[in-house]
Amino acid sequence: MDKAGQEFWNSLWRSSETPPAVDPTDDTLRNWVNQQFHQLFVQLFDKSCTPDMALLEVGCGKSAWLPYFAKEFSFKISGLDYSPIGCEMARIVLRASNVDGEIVQADLFSPPSYLEGAFDVVVSFGLVEHFDDTSNCVSALAWFVKPGGIVITSIPNMVGWNGVLQKTLNRPVYDIHQLIDRRLLKDAHARAGLDVLECDYSLFTNFGVVNLAGVSPRTPLGFMKKAFIAILARLSMAIWLVEKTTVLFPVNRLTSPYINCLARKPDQRVHSQKSHE
Secondary structure, eight states: OBSSOHHHHHHHHHTSOOOOOOOTTOOSGGGHHHHHHHHHHHHHOOTTTGGGOEEEEESOTTOSSHHHHHHHHOOEEEEEESOHHHHHHHHHHHHHTTOOOEEEEOOTTSOOGGGTTOEEEEEEESOGGGBSOHHHHHHHHHTTEEEEEEEEEEEEOTTSHHHHHHHHHOHHHHTTSOOOOHHHHHHHHHHTTOEEEEEEEESSOOGGGOOOTTOOTTSHHHHHHHHHHHHHHHHHHHHHHHHHHSOOOOOOTTTOOEEEEEEEOOOHHHHHHHHTO
């Protein structure tokens, strides 16, 4: 079951601004998180191969990442989301970036048949944690991937400090998340039939992941909540400044804001060949 629901995302996107595309050349502290993800993708993708590859972002509502993947790696890009508002915002971001790509409005579990096995890479940012059955959701993602292709799943870490803050400051948003740690995320991908290559916490801190959607700053309590998170966000930036100039702090279950999983869809043809050797 989808714990969030289409109307939640329609309401969220309706009340938010269209973002600029991710720019890895932006060296400001506000772009630190995107730069760290950029480093992850640079290590993962061979730019000499990616122009011949297709990438799909599932849950692409108002995506700032699709233009990045097209410009940085020359992927042929597509996005899928069930929110009509989120899809239109994703198209606006693509047009503003002068990037071609297909945005498909469809449910993850009932997509157009032509998308089956059509992609070398499937990515999702903050998607699978909204479903009761995590492995079933990952299986749905794997449906889009060619044999030998990869699935990249990134979720917010709600089992650490950010989860405590989310529960305290905005319980309705906390309640639409499954509590998934690194072990559970890895296990969900394995149970979906994928070969897990890496699964770990990411970054040391980012209090900006705490979502205050629906909290009105016009009320005294709402104003205090938003001011508190703004202070913590500046604390995160102070930590990033230290990391930028000296050394990275270790990722961990308590403070890390994200969990990333990289998995490969088995190529049954290769397995079959090996079994006959």
